[in-house]
Amino acid sequence: MANYKFGKEYSFLALDLGTANTIAYVSGQGIVYNEPSLMAYDTLTNSLIALGTEAYKMIGKTHDHIRMVTPLVDGVISDMEAAQDLLKHIFGRLKLSNIWKNAIVVLACPSGVTELERSALKAIAKDMGASYVLVEEEVKLAALGAGINIGLAQGNLVIDIGGGTTDIAILSAGDIVISRSIKVAGNHFDAEIQKYIRAEYNVLIGIKTAEQIKKDIGSLIKLVNEKPVRVFGRDIITGLPREVLVKPEEIKNVLLAPFSRITDLLVEVLEQTPPELAGDVIRNGITICGGGALIRGIVKYFESIFQLKVRTATDPLMCVIEGAKTYEKKLGALVERIELIDTTEYKL
Structure with a gap:
């Protein structure tokens, strides 16, 4: 060479x-x-x-x-x-x-x-x-960036929730053993919030507003003493500008539906994981990366479903x-x- x-x-x-x-x-x-x-x-x-x-x-x-x-x-x-x-x-x-x-x-x-x-x-x-x-x-x-030593012959489970796709993989011995991808991620969450506000309040909001709602009150668990947020949009009946109050509990319910699809994909990956690597996953737990890792309650959400240790990367966006x-x-x-x-x- x-x-x-x-x-x-x-x-x-x-x-x-x-x-x-x-x-x-x-x-x-x-x-x-x-x-x-x-x-x-x-x-x-x-x-x-x-x-x-x-x-x-x-x-x-x-x-x-x-x-x-x-x-x-x-x-x-x-x-x-x-x-x-x-x-x-x-x-x-x-x-x-x-x-x-x-x-x-x-x-x-x-x-x-x-x-x-x-x-x-x-x-x-x-x-x-x-x-x-x-x-x-x-x-x-993302696994490397999260500090995981993927070079070891040891199974590590990583979920990368980005803007367009969510990728789930088992990595061992320096490479991916099993990986799956689904087009359910940040942009999809925003679109679901948009659809909910339109259906529930007859108000049309922009995608940026939906994203801001997700950032402000988006959560996968019940939040204590969390206040509703003011949302501005256009009334689809009168065509006039309109303001509505949206509660955190409403957005939680909106987010749970797409996240159930992510958990279904995770189950599929785990079902195809070789037994020895599955044992490693139990010991090492789950690492979550990407912008979706910033949604509040995500660790408790996955822990409650899979009974595994779950952590988010220190800087999931990077x-x-x-x-x-x-x-x-x-x-x-x-x-x-x-x-x-x-x-x-x-x-x-």
């Missing part, structure tokens, strides 16, 4: 191109970008007018000549050109466009993506100028990118692995 001069000839990038947020890490500079995966285009000129947080502020407040674009929907690239455009503008704005030349890139992807979708992710990085690209499953990176950063320590082995994967794919 060639004697690669890492840090001089090659740069290292880690990217979590998520449904909700895009996070970018550059070797030697740390986290250079952490904003919503959203862009706003002027339809008359087809030019980008806002990106990330600025675009997020525009949700529900635009006119017919502005088009909001999310490159990833439910963990899958829905717009290849937009995804590439997103990365070009991010690194262009940061004046780091040249960083892609001769770069070694680790890209995170949901467990359920197809080989075609993996290839699409890899193609984006290659088109940006990257020399080596590894597309790794988010749940594996687990995937923190896990990707660990690859920087062994760049030589990383390049060998990428070359082996690329050679195998070519032969196939």
Whole structure:
């Protein structure tokens, strides 16, 4: 193998191109970008007018000549050109466009993506100028970022609840033994809150308002002395602006339905887990990562159902990118692995 001069000839990038947020890490500079995966285009000129947080502020407040674009929907690239455009503008704005030349890139992807979708992710990085690209499953990176030593021959159960998908996996001996993915996650929770407010109060609210309700009073257990929140929207009967009070108990009941689907998937994973690894899971418990880990009562919820120890990662939102950063320590082995994967794919 060639004697690669890492840090001089090659740069290292880690990217979590998520449904909700895009996070970018550059070797030697740390986290250079952490904003919503959203862009706003002027339809008359087809030019980008806002990106990330600025675009997020525009949700529900635009006119017919502005088009909001999310490159990833439910963990899958829905717009290849937009995804590439997103990365070009991010690194262009940061004046780091040249960083892609001769770069070694680790890209995170949901467990359920197809080989075609993996290839699409890899193609984006290659088109940006990257020399080596590894597309790794988010749940594996999340486990590493949560501080789990997945290199041991010992079963660890990880749940990564992101914006578009929830990934559940058993990891042992350095890789995933079993993994499953479901398109029930943060965005789905917001949509369910939207539907409930409309059905219960005849009030139409925006997706940002639904997300804020989830953050303010979202819980999976009964909260003591929790006050209702004021919600503003449009009355679907009169068409006029209207204010309603929403109680925490109502949102708890809304969230329990989608979470029951996540627990069903977890049961499915556990039923397929080899006996020896199942014993390890009993000893090690469950680790929860991703934005969904911030919903109050989530630990007690899973503990009450599965009678296992449950913990949330110290920084659940950053687990995937923190896990990707660990690859920087062994760049030589990383390049060998990428070359082996690329050679195998070519032969196939």
